[in-house]
Amino acid sequence: MLDDFMVRATLAGIGVALAAAPLGCFIVWRRMAYFGDATAHAAVLGVALSLALDMSIFLGTVAVSLVMAATVTLLSQRSYAMDTLLGVMAHSALAFGLVAVSFLSGIRIDLMAYLFGDILAVSRTDLAVIWCGAALVVALTAWRWSALLTSTLNEELAYASGMDPRREQMVLTLCLAITVAVAIKVVGVLLIAAMLIIPAAAARTLSRTPEAMAMFAAAIGGLSAILGLRSAYILDTPAGPTVVCVAALCFVGLGLFSAVSEPKNRHP
Template sequence: MLDDFMTRATLAGIGVAVAAAPLGSFVVWRRMAYFGDATAHAAILGVALSLALDMSIFPGAIAVALVMALTVSGLSGRGYAMDTLLGVLAHSALAFGLVAVSFLSGIRIDLMAYLFGDILSVSRGDLAVIWCGAALVVALIGWRWSALLTSTLNDELAYASGIDPKREQLVLTLSLAITVAVAIKVVGVLLIAAMLIIPAAAARPLSRTPESMALIAATIGSASAVAGLRAAYVLDTPAGPSIVCVAALCFVGTSLFSLFGMPRQKG
């Protein structure tokens, strides 16, 4: 069954959706959209380093994404506005990554595949990495779910409950780095943030609890992967962007649906 490239692509898309759903919910709740974008942009530098060292792109991408996320967390609140800091680091890392790629002589690189994804070329090995990464992210978020929710609501409430908000931020940072690394092959660094944010944002008007929002986001993300791949096959369009387009249509649909009396989730 896994010899069929469309089957592998579908399973890869669903794997990324499963990883992105709970994490994307926290990204939406904490208003960390630009944080996810910055981490994703930094991953292209990790790709360049991995190719230069003749190794899998996964360890390089996750290492650089994690360094970027930790750097942003460490420098925040030290004289720079968060959006300014993220803008500088995100675009600088992307630029350095693209320059580094240009120096890799003798290595054939499809840069568009890393920027926008190449889900149709996913191999069995890639599939294993994606699903192992997704399982790790879901396990991390599930393990710290209650503490993450508390620290998301209020830092003082978290401290009163014996929870360290910085530790929970580190869990999110690690999960974000893993998700970015496994999603590069599927949607590329420029569309990873979209898969984090759009399904979660689309699920928000339909959900009454945080748990239901994460589950609905996973459903929307998975459905977007399946429908986007089908549309790409029929219409001969790029697969990664097609998946994001379907997710965006789902967001429009749920937003319109919420205007007709569907109660919104608070927070």
């Protein structure tokens, strides 16, 4: 069954959706959209260093993403505005990554595949890495769910409950770095943030609890992967961007549905 490239692509898309769903919820709740973007852009530098050092792209991407996140956390404590700092880091990391790639002589690299994804070229090994990474992210998030949620809602309450918000931030950062590393093959660097944010934002209109929002986000992300791949196959369009387009249409559709139905609920 896994010999069919469309089956592998679909399973890869669903795996990324499962990993991105809970993280996307925290990114939306914490208003950290640009943080996800910066981490994704740093992945290009991770890819370049991995190829130069002949090491696993997954490990290189995770390492660079964690260094970038630690740098942002450190500099944010030194009176830099967070949005300015993330803007500088996001674009700088992408630029340094592209420059580093240009120095790789003797190595054939399809840069567009890393920027926009190449989900149709996912191998069995890639599929194993994606699902192992997704399982790790889901396990970490489930383990620290209560602490992450409390730290997100109120840092003072977290301290009063014996939790360290900075530690929970690092857990979230680690999960984000792993998600970026497994998603880079599927949707690419430039679209990873979209798959983190759009399904979670769409799920917000359907949810009454944080847990429900995470589950709806996973469902919307998985559905977007399935429908996006099918649409790309029929329309002969790029697979990764098409998946994101379907997710965006889900967001718009659910938003319009919520806007139309809300007055009826308010005035029965």
